[in-house]
Amino acid sequence: MKTFLYTAILALASSAHPPAALADGDYGSVPLRDKEQHLIDTSNELHGYFASQAMVYGDEEVLEVVRRVGRDLAPPPTDDYVEYRFFVLRDPSPNAFALPNGDVYIHTGMLARLRDESQLAGVLAHEINHVAGHHGIVEHRATKKKAITSMVLSGFGGFGDLINIGLHASVYGFSRELEQEADDHAAALLLDSPYDPHALPEIFDILAEDHEGLNPRIPTMWSTHPDSRARARTSREQVAQMPRRPRESDAFELVMHQLRMLTIRDYIQDDYPHTAIALAESVIERYPNEPELLHVLGDAWQAMGGRGPLDADELSNRDKRRNARERHRRTREQRLAEQLETEEGRAAYAANLARAEDTYRRALAIDPDFAPAWRGLGEVDEQLERPRDAAEAYLRYVRLAPDAADRAIVVRRLEALAGKLKAQENASEL
Amino acid sequence: MSSRNNTIRVAAAAVAALAWSAQAWAGHVTDEFENGETRPLSIALLPVEATVVKAKAVDTETLVQEGIEYGAVYAELASDIMTGKGYTVRVIEPDRINADPRLQEYVVDANRRYDEMVSRLRPRRIKRRIYNAGDEVRLLADYLGVDAIAFSRLNVTVTPMGGAIVGALFGGGSSPGTSSTLSIVDGRSGDLEAHYLGIRPVMPGEKSEEQVLEQVADVARRALGSLPTADPSKRQASTASEEDVLNELESLLDQ
Numbered sequence: 001m002k003t004f005l006y007t008a009i010l011a012l013a014s015s016a017h018p019p020a021a022l023a024d025g026d027y028g029s030v031p032l033r034d035k036e037q038h039l040i041d042t043s044n045e046l047h048g049y050f051a052s053q054a055m056v057y058g059d060e061e062v063l064e065v066v067r068r069v070g071r072d073l074a075p076p077p078t079d080d081y082v083e084y085r086f087f088v089l090r091d092p093s094p095n096a097f098a099l100p101n102g103d104v105y106i107h108t109g110m111l112a113r114l115r116d117e118s119q120l121a122g123v124l125a126h127e128i129n130h131v132a133g134h135h136g137i138v139e140h141r142a143t144k145k146k147a148i149t150s151m152v153l154s155g156f157g158g159f160g161d162l163i164n165i166g167l168h169a170s171v172y173g174f175s176r177e178l179e180q181e182a183d184d185h186a187a188a189l190l191l192d193s194p195y196d197p198h199a200l201p202e203i204f205d206i207l208a209e210d211h212e213g214l215n216p217r218i219p220t221m222w223s224t225h226p227d228s229r230a231r232a233r234t235s236r237e238q239v240a241q242m243p244r245r246p247r248e249s250d251a252f253e254l255v256m257h258q259l260r261m262l263t264i265r266d267y268i269q270d271d272y273p274h275t276a277i278a279l280a281e282s283v284i285e286r287y288p289n290e291p292e293l294l295h296v297l298g299d300a301w302q303a304m305g306g307r308g309p310l311d312a313d314e315l316s317n318r319d320k321r322r323n324a325r326e327r328h329r330r331t332r333e334q335r336l337a338e339q340l341e342t343e344e345g346r347a348a349y350a351a352n353l354a355r356a357e358d359t360y361r362r363a364l365a366i367d368p369d370f371a372p373a374w375r376g377l378g379e380v381d382e383q384l385e386r387p388r389d390a391a392e393a394y395l396r397y398v399r400l401a402p403d404a405a406d407r408a409i410v411v412r413r414l415e416a417l418a419g420k421l422k423a424q425e426n427a428s429e430l
Numbered sequence: 431m432s433s434r435n436n437t438i439r440v441a442a443a444a445v446a447a448l449a450w451s452a453q454a455w456a457g458h459v460t461d462e463f464e465n466g467e468t469r470p471l472s473i474a475l476l477p478v479e480a481t482v483v484k485a486k487a488v489d490t491e492t493l494v495q496e497g498i499e500y501g502a503v504y505a506e507l508a509s510d511i512m513t514g515k516g517y518t519v520r521v522i523e524p525d526r527i528n529a530d531p532r533l534q535e536y537v538v539d540a541n542r543r544y545d546e547m548v549s550r551l552r553p554r555r556i557k558r559r560i561y562n563a564g565d566e567v568r569l570l571a572d573y574l575g576v577d578a579i580a581f582s583r584l585n586v587t588v589t590p591m592g593g594a595i596v597g598a599l600f601g602g603g604s605s606p607g608t609s610s611t612l613s614i615v616d617g618r619s620g621d622l623e624a625h626y627l628g629i630r631p632v633m634p635g636e637k638s639e640e641q642v643l644e645q646v647a648d649v650a651r652r653a654l655g656s657l658p659t660a661d662p663s664k665r666q667a668s669t670a671s672e673e674d675v676l677n678e679l680e681s682l683l684d685q
Contacts, residue, residue, distance in 0.1 A: 038491060045494035052477055052498050052524040053541070054534045090538055262535075269539060269566065270546065331550050331560060391679055398676060405532070408572045409565055411672045412618065418679045425685070 025133025025181055029078045032137070039140060040081045043101035050089060050105075057088035057108055061255050066106060069117055070124050073189055075132055077102065082131060086124070092266035094207060098127040100136035111256060112263035112279060113206045116249040118190075118199035125186035125193075125200075133185070135178050183231060187238050196245040204232035210312040211274040214324045253286065264296045268303045271332050274310055276300035291363035291370040298359035298376045302383075304352040305332070306339025353380050371401035375410060382413070387424070391417040457626040457656045458553035466664025468616050468623050470577030472518040474570070476537060477527070478505045480584040482642075485606070496586075500646050504584045507650040508612060512580075516660035520576060536573055539566040544581045548613065553625050561622035563615045571617025577665075578623070582612045584649070586642060589634045607631040608645040610653050628653030 032040070050056050057063075063086075070086035077083060082102040092109035099105075104127045106120075114120050130136065183200075190197040208228035260283055267276035280297040287293055312320070326335070339345030357380045363373040378393035394414050398407060462468040480501030482493040509519045527534050543566040551561060567579050589606035607630055614624040628649035637645075670678075 042492060042494050045498075049494045049498055051528060052501070053479060054477075054524065054527045054537050056528070058528075058531065058534075266542075269564075270542060328549065331547065331562070333562060334560065388683065392683060395676065395679060395683070405573065406565065406569055408672070409568050411675055414679050415670065415675045418675065418682060421679075421682050425682075 025129070025135050025138055025178060027078070027133050030134040030137055031079070032081065033141075036137060036140065039136060040101050043099035043103060043136075046099065047087070047103060050087075055089050055091065057090045057259075059088075059259065062088060062111065062259055065117065065252070065255055066111075066120065066124075069121050069195070070104060070128070072195070073121060073125050073193055074128050075189075078132070079134075084128065084131065090262075090266075092263050092270060092272070096123050096127050098130040098136075100131070100134070102131050104128065104131065108259055108263050109266070112260045113209075114252075114256070115202075116199070116247050116252045118196040118245070118247050119203055119206075120252075121190055121193060121195035122186060122197075122200040122203045125189040126182045126203075129182040129185040129189065130178075133178075133181065135182070139178070180234075183235060184238070187235065187242070190239075191242055194245070196247050197239045197242040198244055199247070200239055201232045201235035204228045204235055208232065209278075210320075211278045211310070212272055212323070213274075213310050213312040213315045213320050214327070257283075257287075261292065261296060264300065268296070268299050271303065271327075273300050273303040273305075273307070276303065289366055291367045291373060294359050294363035294366070295370070295372045295376060298356045298363065298373070301352050301356035301359060302376070302379060304348070305336040306342075306345035306349040307352070308344065308348040353383055356380050369400055371397050371404065374400065375406075378410075378413070382417070387417050387420045391421065457624060457653075458556045459624040460557055460559055460621070463614075463623040464658070466658075466661045467666045468619070468621075469658065469661060469665060470517065470614065470616070470623075471660050471662055471665060472520070472576040473512060473578045473580050473614065474520045474522055474574045474576040475505055475509055475512075475580045475582065476522050476541065477501065477524050478508075478582045478584050479541075480504065480586070482586040483588070485587055485589045496642075500586060500642065501584055503643060504582065504610060504646050504650055507647055508580070508582060508654060511650060511654045512657065515654075515657055518576075518660075520574065522574070533573065536566070536570040540570045540579060541581070543567065544613070544615065547622065548581075548611075548625075551622070551625065553627075556622055556625060559621055562620045563622065564620050567615045567620045568617060576617060578617050579615050580612055581615065582610065584608070584610045584646065586645065588637050588642070590636050605631065606634050608642070608649050610646075610649040612653050624657070626653040626657065 047056070066088055067086045070084060074084040081100075084102045084104065087103065087105050088111065089105050089107050091107040092112075093107055094110045094113055096104070096106040096110050104124060106123060106127075110123060111120070114123070187197055187200055190200060205228075260279065264276050264280050264283075267273070267279065277297065277300045280293060280300055284290075284293050284297060315323075330338070336349075340349060357377065360373040360376040360380070363370055364377075374393045374397040378390045378397060381387075381390035381393055391414060394410050394417070397404070398410055398414070401407070404410070460468065478501035480497040482496040482500060484491040484493060505521050509521050512519045522533075522537070527537050540563065543563045547561050547563050555561070571577070571579055586608045587606050609627070609629045611628075612626045613622055615621065616623050628651070630645050630648045630652065632645060
């Protein structure tokens with residue numbers, strides 16, 4: 001999936017493209033030249049592709065908020081090939097991108113981290129400026145010109161590498177200029193809108209978060225942008241003199257609640273448990289008595305396996321690169337097996353399971369019939385080699401939630417546990 | 431001497447490439463899949479993730495609509511081949527997925543977990559049973575009522591002659607051709623049971639739609655040529671009913 005996305009979107013999305021612009025964006029009308037229509041055609045087709053891969057997030061309430069904020073910000077289109085449309089993609093990476101035809105996509109992983117509509121407006125304003133400035137088309141032209149120049153020059157013996165190094169450096173610099181331009185225009189766009197421009201630097205703070213010590217956590221479009229911390233500083237200076245506007249987060253929080261739960265689960269599923277814990281704890285601060293939230297937090301602690309606590313700021317870039325390499329080399333089961341070979345890993349494993357158990361019990365203290373917490377307890381007991389406790393917890397789950405989607409999975413686990421219990425019984429009789 | 435060494439190196443590389451290709455086409459399976467114990471009878475084939483690119487002289491054009499169309503064609507071909515080998519195949523259409531929010535969630539989860547697993551895949555190690563796609567695939571298989579889920583990827587690269595010449599002169603460029611993979615993941619255990627790869631290198635040059643479709647059909651045949659037939663007599667089935675398991679366990683816990 002990622003391969004396709006990068007091939008397609010890198011060719012189109014302004015926010016993504018590291019090689020790029022020799023020129024500033026053009027906020028007037030930009031007629032398409034020969035052979036550029038394919039940029040628009042491909043942009044139009046991409047949505048069909050996302051739909052074919054079931055990636056388009058369909059919660060109408062969430063979409064309505066995103067569309068409304070987008071509409072509040074989008075300027076009138078300057079060309080007939082541009083029509084602003086706003087979509088959400090189911091992807092936990094904190095990302096957003098815009099296509100030359102005006103389609104703006106924001107990931108669930110970005111929405112889940114935002115606190116209010118002003119922050120959402122900050123993200124969308126940045127992307128809208130990529131469209132309004134025709135950055136995709138400008139970059140396409142610039143890249144093509146540079147690539148041709150590079151190839152021609154590199155054909156004359158010996159200069160190729162030098163030329164390419166120079167090209168790469170300047171290209172990267174220009175890309176940053178366009179990004180900076182989008183940031184600058186975003187601040188101005190927010191100033192002319194109902195939203196608070198002071199939300200803009202907060203987005204870069206969010207993007208600078210690195211809970212997993214992988215920086216970037218996963219290669220995202222935004223990771224090719226200028227350093228997020230530097231952008232946050234620049235942005236703070238930029239908006240310092242702008243007026244503050246009132247911000248309301250309760251309604252936004254409510255609409256995004258299920259999306260956040262889904263994103264936490266996605267982080268667990270994708271094996272980013274530190275990020276899942278951070279996000280879950282931040283939501284639990286606001287909703288401390290929700291068993292469902294405590295349950296996903298328990299799952300996140302389980303997913304930690306033999307990993308200890310992590311302070312990404314204390315890791316060197318080399319450590320982070322090594323972490324990323326290791327992560328992509330081995331399956332999560334292999335990594336857990338390696339962690340459990342060390343004393344430190346075993347201690348972390350026990351501590352994480354204890355945290356998970358404690359969290360499930362907190363959920364059950366609020367609602368003793370909250371079935372998923374019983375399943376979580378069963379999983380912890382199973383990992384701690386307590387088959388009787390595990391069987392009791394799973395059984396409780398199956399009885400409380402007879403129509404659960406994972407019933408067959410849990411029954412298979414119970415079948416295995418029955419075998420273990422019988423073996424224990426036979427052994428004790430002997 | 432140096433020229434002779436180079437010739438030997440090129441020959442060795444060619445032999446190695448051929449050997450690798452032959453193995454790749456043969457597929458990699460677990461022992462239990464081979465002997466039939468975990469070989470499924472029913473398979474759900476998820477939408478094929480297809481990438482179609484035209485590698486031109488100075489840029490690469492991604493053909494999105496063609497990707498969707500060729501992916502659907504590949505799914506149909508793969509389904510026909512598997513059906514011909516005795517499997518009950520359900521092709522899960524995107525429209526059906528998008529109309530069912532729960533199915534959509536399960537499919538996205540399973541696809542992501544599969545992508546993570548396959549990015550670490552070394553096909554020779556499948557026999558060690560170290561690749562597992564987790565509860566996400568089990569949930570999907572249960573929901574669809576099938577024994578296994580099949581994930582498939584298709585890549586088509588068209589390199590026009592101009593692009594190939596520029597690539598040859600100045601370096602870079604993509605090799606033209608079509609390749610596909612099809613993995614079968616067990617719905618009970620979540621284990622990767624089989625992984626098939628089909629490759630069809632072609633000469634550079636513009637290709638008509640018929641030619642690309644012919645390549646797609648060819649890689650489907652190459653990928654699945656060595657898939658064994660379904661064999662109900664060998665598959666290990668769970669004998670106890672769910673309620674039997676629960677009752678037995680309750681009585682064990684009461685003791």
